[in-house]
Amino acid sequence: MTATSTIAEMEMYLRFKDEPNLDPGEARIFDESWEEMIAAGRYNAALKIRYRTHEEDAELFEAVLSSGHRDNISVYELDAGNIAVMSVNDRFGYCGMETFLDGKEQHSVFMQNPDEEIEVDQPHDADEDDEPNRWTDLSDNELAAILMEYCY
DSSP states (O other): OEEEEOGGGOEEEESOOSOOOOOTTEEEEEEOOHHHHHHHTOSSOOEEEEEEOSSTTOOOEEEEOOOOTTSEEEEEEOSTTEEEEEEEETTTTEEEEEEEETTEEEEEEEESSGGGTOOOOOOTTOOTTSOOOOGGGSOHHHHHHHHHHHHO
16 A cells, blocks of 8 residues: 655555554554454454644544555545545556545545546547557546545
């Protein structure tokens, strides 16, 4: 799993579990505990995110993610306690986004074959024989902007 910090430079740290003190603008992704997994009826541990936004006196929030352990995960700080978490898996051909407000999921979108849903502009100088651009050719920020439209 990889993570990137993008909008508002929210910092990501992977799998540092018991670190309750986060600076403003930081996020940590880690596996849920064995007890949480059993209580939720899951056969595999889900990923969780613990975050604090950049706003002054921001609270610490925690949420369960739908992301897989081999997804590329990007976290975007939106505004006043809002974050968006984008998951991309090129190997299995899917992408998705979840938005959270104060640790509670607000919106989500999941696309199994995004080429059918996401229209990617072709360059003006492209030949007819050129392979068309795909969703995987988009930057993280471009893909996040498109998925955000589906969430709101």
